[in-house]
Amino acid sequence: MNLYLAALGLLLLGALAGPVLSRRPALALSVGSWLAVAGSVVGLGAVLPFLLGAAPVESTLPWSEPLGAFHLRLDPLSAFFEVALFAVAVPASAFGAWYMKPQVGRRPLGGFVLAYGLLLVAISLVLSAADGVLFLVAWEVMTIASFVLVTFDDERLQVRRAGFVFLVASHVGTAFLVALFLLLGRNAGGFDFVRFEALRGVGGAAPGLLFALGLVGFGTKAGLVPLHVWLPEAHPAAPSHVSALLSAVMIKTGVYGLLRLLGFLPVLGAGHGLLLAVIGLGSAFVAITLTLGQEDLKKALAYSSVENVGLILLGLGLAVAANASGHPVVAALGMGGALFHVWNHALMKGLAFLGAGSLVHAAHSQDLERMGGLLARLPATGAFFLVGLASLAALPPLNGFASEWLLYLGLLSVGGAAGSAGPLLGYLAVAVLALVGAIAAISFTRIAGVALLGAPRSREAAGARESGPASYLPLALLAAGCALFGLFPSLPLRLVVPVAVQAGAIDAARVLGPASSLASPPRALLLVLVLLSVGIYLLRRRLGERAATSETWGCGFTAPAPRMEYTASSYSQLVLGSGLVPRALRPRVHLQAPRGLFPQKASFRTDAQDPARTRLFDPVFRVLGDRMSRLRRFQAGRLNLQLLYTLLTLVALLVMLAIRGRAA
C-alpha cells in the first residue's frame, strides 16, 4: 500500500509542477509528463502483486470530511483496472511530453499539466476507494479534470461545445450515482464498501432500482448506447494522448463501477444478465455502424470505443445470466472475455489514439479525406497504427481476437446447453457478433486505406514527415503489448483469473487457466500463421528480384490524381446504402445533382449523425429548455432577491425540522 501511495504522490507532484512552474511552461510540461511516467511505473509495481495472489490490503488515511472516510483498498478487481490505467498512462504521458511541445509559448500549460496529473490520481482513487463518499469525490474530480483537458483547445467552437455536452452528460450520470450511493448508504447504515458488501447476503430494499440507477450512472461514463452521445464529441476534441487515456481507461471506470455494484447486490437473475448482454451487443452494433460514416479519424475511433465497451458488457451480461442459470463454465468464459477485453481494448485504443495523434500532427487535420499516403511518409508511426487498427478489427494473431475468442466460446457454450430459448439467443448473438466483427473490418480497412495508404490527399499530407523516436516509441510499446497478448494470451489470462473469481465466475481458474483447452486457440497455430506469412513474404522477395516501378494502373487513363482516389465516404457507401443498415444510422446525404444539358453546379456531401443525439436527446432537451426558460423570471440577477430566496429556504428548512421534531 505504501508503494501505491508513493505512486499517487509522484503523480500528484507531477500535477503540481503545472501551477508551480507555470512561468516556465516547457519545464512544467516535461516535469509533469515524466513524473506521470515515473508514478505510473511505480504504480504498476505496486498493484501487480494483487493479481499474482497477494492478499487485499486496506488503509485509512486521516480525512476530515463528514460522512466519509479516506478508506482505500486494493483487491484483485481494483488492481486489475489500475494496471490498465498505469500501463496506458506510461506511453500516453511520454507521448504527451512530445505531443504538447508545440503548445509551449502558445498558450498557458499550467492548468493542463495540473489537470492531467489530477486525472491520473482521480482515476486511480476511483478504482481504489472503499468508501462511497470518497468514491463520489474522486469521480467528480475525474470528471472536472477531464473537462479541463477536453477543452484545452478552447478556441475552437467545436471543442467548447464538446466540453459542454461532456459536462452535462457526466453530471446527469453522476446524479444517478449520488442517488445510488444514498440508497445504498441508507440500506447499509454507512458509506463504507464493507457495509455495502454485507448487504449482498441480506438483500436490502429494492435491488432492482439500485441496479437500474447503477446501469444509467455507470453506463453514461462507459458510453453505452444511447447514453454515449458525449463520448464521440469529447474524445476527439481532447489532445490525442488525453483521448487515449479517456478512451482506453477513463470510460472503463464505468465498467469497474458496474462490477463493484454487482458485488453489493444480491445475486442477479438471468433476466438482468440478458438485459446487460442485449444492451452491450446493441451498443456494439450501433456504434460500429456509426463509425462507417465518420470523416473525422478520432471520432471514428471514439465510436469504436463505444463498440468495445458494448462487447465488454456483452461478456458481463453473459456471465451474470450464466451464473443465475447455473452454467459456471459459460460464466467464466464471459467474465474472462469481458475482463481480458478491458485490458486489450486499453492497449489497442491507446495505440490507435496515440497513432492518430501523430497522424493529425503530421497532416494538420483530423479529416480522413485530408490524409492519405501517410504510411510512406511516417513509416514507423504508420506501421504501429496499422497494428492497432488490425487489433481493433479483432484479427488473429493480435489481442483483439484473443478476448473476442472467449466471448465466442462463451456464447457457443450457451448454445451447447439444453433447452431452446438460451441456445437460440446464444447462437443469434454469435451471428450478431460475427456481423459486428465484419463491419469492424470494413471500418478499419477504410481508416487504414484512406489515412495511411494510397496517394496523399492534401498538400500537408504530402509534406508530412516522421518526427523521431519520441513520437513513435510509446506506440511501439503498446503495439508490442497487442502482439504479445495476442500470441501468448495465457500470460495475461493467468492474471485475469483472480479477478474473474472475485467478480463471481468461480470456475475461472479451471476454464481460463493455462491447462484449459478453451481459453485460447493453440499457440502453435498462430505461430504457424506468423511464420508462414513471413516465409511467403521472403520467398516473394527471392522470386521477384526483377521488380520495376511504374504508375498505378489506371485502366488506360494515364494521369491519375489523388482527387480521383476512392474516398472514405464512398468506401462505406455500399454497405450503408444497401438497405440493411437502419435509416437512422446512415449519414445524411446532401445531394445537388447535375441537371439539364449544360449542368451548372453540383455538389455532394454526407453528414454523419448520431440518432441518439438527433432523435432522442436533442428533442428532449429542447422541450426541457423551453419549459425551464419560464423559471428564469425568478433569477433576475438582483442581489437582494437572491438573499430573499436564501432566507426563504432557511425558513422552510427550519419549519421542516420543527414539524419533524414534533412528529418524533
Add this chain to the structure above:
Amino acid sequence: MILRALLQIGVLLLLPPLLLGVVNRVKAIAAGRKGPPLLQLYFDLAKLLRKGAVYSRTTTWVFRAGPAVGLAAIATAGTMLPVAGQPAIVSFSGDFVLFAYLLALARFATALAALDTGSSFEGMGAAREVSFASMAEPTLFLVLVVMARATGSLSLSGMLGPALAPAWRAAAPALLLSAIALFVVALAENSRIPVDDPNTHLELTMIHEVMILDHSGPDLAFILYGASLKFFLFGALLVRLVADVGATGFWSAEGAFVLELLAFSVLVGVVESFMARLRLTRVPQMLVGASILSVFALVLLLR
C-alpha cells in the same frame, strides 16, 4: 500414418488449382467453346512465379505483404479443415471461429493491398469485397453453429466427422437448409456468378478481380493460388456436409472426397453458365436471403 498425413497435405496444397480448371472447362463447354486446358492455372502459376513484378510508385510494403499474409492466412485455415473424413491436422474446440477469422484476415490484407495503390477502381473493389463479406459473415457463422449444434461438437473435425451421419437422420431439414445457405456463401466468398464474374473485363463491374489489377508476377501467383485454396476449403466443407458417402477405408474415402470435390466444381460451373450475374444492388438481398435460410435452419433445429 505419416504417409497418410503427407497425402492429406498434398491434396490440400496441390488439388485446388485443378478445381478452378474444372469450373472453367464446364463453363466453356456450356458456352460451346473448347476452353483452356484443365491444368491452365498450374501453368499460369508456374509462369507468374518466374516473372518479375511491376510496382506502383504509390505503394508501400503493405502492397507486397498483402498477398503473402492472405495466402498464409488461408493456408493456416486449411489446417483446421478435415479432409476426406479424416480429422484435420489441427482440431480444437471452437476452431471454426478461428477458421472464419483467418479468412477475414486474408480479406483484410488483400483489401489493404488494393487500397495501397491509390486507384479508385481498386478502392471500389475493396469496398465491395468487405461489404459483401460483412453480409455473408453472419450466414457462415449461423451455418457453422447449426452444424455444431446438430453434431454436438465445437470443432470442424467433430462437426464433419462420424457424428454427421446420425445428425442427418435426426435433423435433415435443418442441415439441408444450412447447406443451401452455405452454397450461397461459397459462391459469394469465392467471387463467383451470380455475385461476381471472375472473367469479366469491365473494371466497373468487378469485385475481386479489380482489387488485384496492380498485382503482377509472384504476388499475383500467390493471390490466384490463395483464391483457389479458398475455393477448395469451401468446397470441402460443403461436400462433406451434404455427401458423406460413408466410405470407411482410407483410399476409398480419399478417392470419394476428390470425386465429390470435382462434382462440386462442376456444379459451380453449371450455376455460372446458366445464371446471369446479379446487379450489385441485388447482391445484398441474396445474401440476406441466405442468412434468413440459416436462421430458419437454426429454429428448426432448436424447435
